[in-house]
Amino acid sequence: MKPRITVELASRVKNLPPYLFATIDKMKQEAKAKGTDLIDLSIGDPDIPTPAHIVNAMKAAVEKPEHHRYPSYEGMLSFRTAVADWYKRRFAVDLAPGTEVLSLIGSKEGIGHIPLAFIEPGDVVLVPSPGYPVYPVGTLFAGGESYIMPLWEKNGFLPDLKSIPWDTLKRTRLIYINYPNNPTSACAPRSFYEEVIELAATYNIIVCHDAAYSEIYYDNEKPLSFLELDGAREVGIEMHSLSKTYNMTGWRIGFAVGNQDVIAGLGKIKSNLDSGVFQAIQEASITALETDDMVLADIRNTYQERRDVLYNGLKGLGMHVVKPKATFYLWTKVPEGFDSASFVAHLLNKAGILGTPGNGFGAPGEGYIRFALTVPVDRMKEAVERIGKAL
Ligand SMILES: *Cc1c(COP(=O)(O)O)cnc(C)c1O
Numbered sequence: 120m121k122p123r124i125t126v127e128l129a130s131r132v133k134n135l136p137p138y139l140f141a142t143i144d145k146m147k148q149e150a151k152a153k154g155t156d157l158i159d160l161s162i163g164d165p166d167i168p169t170p171a172h173i174v175n176a177m178k179a180a181v182e183k184p185e186h187h188r189y190p191s192y193e194g195m196l197s198f199r200t201a202v203a204d205w206y207k208r209r210f211a212v213d214l215a216p217g218t219e220v221l222s223l224i225g226s227k228e229g230i231g232h233i234p235l236a237f238i239e240p241g242d243v244v245l246v247p248s249p250g251y252p253v254y255p256v257g258t259l260f261a262g263g264e265s266y267i268m269p270l271w272e273k274n275g276f277l278p279d280l281k282s283i284p285w286d287t288l289k290r291t292r293l294i295y296i297n298y299p300n301n302p303t304s305a306c307a308p309r310s311f312y313e314e315v316i317e318l319a320a321t322y323n324i325i326v327c328h329d330a331a332y333s334e335i336y337y338d339n340e341k342p343l344s345f346l347e348l349d350g351a352r353e354v355g356i357e358m359h360s361l362s363k364t365y366n367m368t369g370w371r372i373g374f375a376v377g378n379q380d381v382i383a384g385l386g387k388i389k390s391n392l393d394s395g396v397f398q399a400i401q402e403a404s405i406t407a408l409e410t411d412d413m414v415l416a417d418i419r420n421t422y423q424e425r426r427d428v429l430y431n432g433l434k435g436l437g438m439h440v441v442k443p444k445a446t447f448y449l450w451t452k453v454p455e456g457f458d459s460a461s462f463v464a465h466l467l468n469k470a471g472i473l474g475t476p477g478n479g480f481g482a483p484g485e486g487y488i489r490f491a492l493t494v495p496v497d498r499m500k501e502a503v504e505r506i507g508k509a510l
Contacts, residue, residue: 161474165493194222219377237325239262316349360373371396
């Protein structure tokens, strides 16, 4: 017998919240093994391929030997300039590509790493819930303490900033906000961002606005950028992603923009942990950022058609559904007699439909289920029919 070591996980890993989706995944595998014709509405990953002009730009870029070497840490200046140009066109905001733009290996990477740059053990981070699990986990990995800001429907899924105790705010160094919001699909009005800026300036809190869904909107109502507001650049940054906008989730590229000291701090962490984004991907992403709006309108129309089928269908069945103004999610109350987990199990067993339990995004999501609009419209119609029979 060779001597064997004991593998002991670090407490920061042991302390991770239980991975709720693991159970769902198991249920999904079992349903598939039984031969269920599954309609999977649980995945926040576009089913539509990356537009051809972007794929073709990638093919050309990958042929260039200069792209085969290590990229620069902060991103190619040409990519950062393309980001600034896109920002100017989309939001009428001027950004300095050299100091106010940073490339990311997907926005998840930046969201997860930002606490490492600014959070001391015991510092507080304000985290919306239900929300993207990376906010509390990034906080935990940096030794920070998450203060949960519940997002209630009665408040339009906006956190009640006035309810946060003063002694908590004194210890707070970072706040995450996310609009258009995953999972609730809510958008934030200008007045909310004003309130956030005032809070941040008063208590010296860095604002990190996750804007991954800024381009997946409906009825031609374009969401705001945090940086459009007066005083925003003085207190924070905004994270963007090419993943959802251009159906590029597998490519792993995003960017952070805004306050140059925050950008520099995050860049410092990154330059010590990763070596940037493959330059061919950056070059193809320049093409992506220059995409004709007609192409994006097409993508939005596809989601809008699916949204209308599912929203109207579920409403017709008497369910309580939040009508999305943006994102590709439907946040729906589970019927009487169920909780999130039992309704997800019921739909899977009785209808072959998989949704995501709302409490998987945090305790305030209990009592809801999230449906993703990532299947074609005919499958969506069938989903409505099957849910009707299962109720
Ligand atoms: C999908 C998603 C992201 C990031 O995706 P990347 O592919 O890492 O850019 C960030 N925030 C939210 C809320 C998301 O749903």
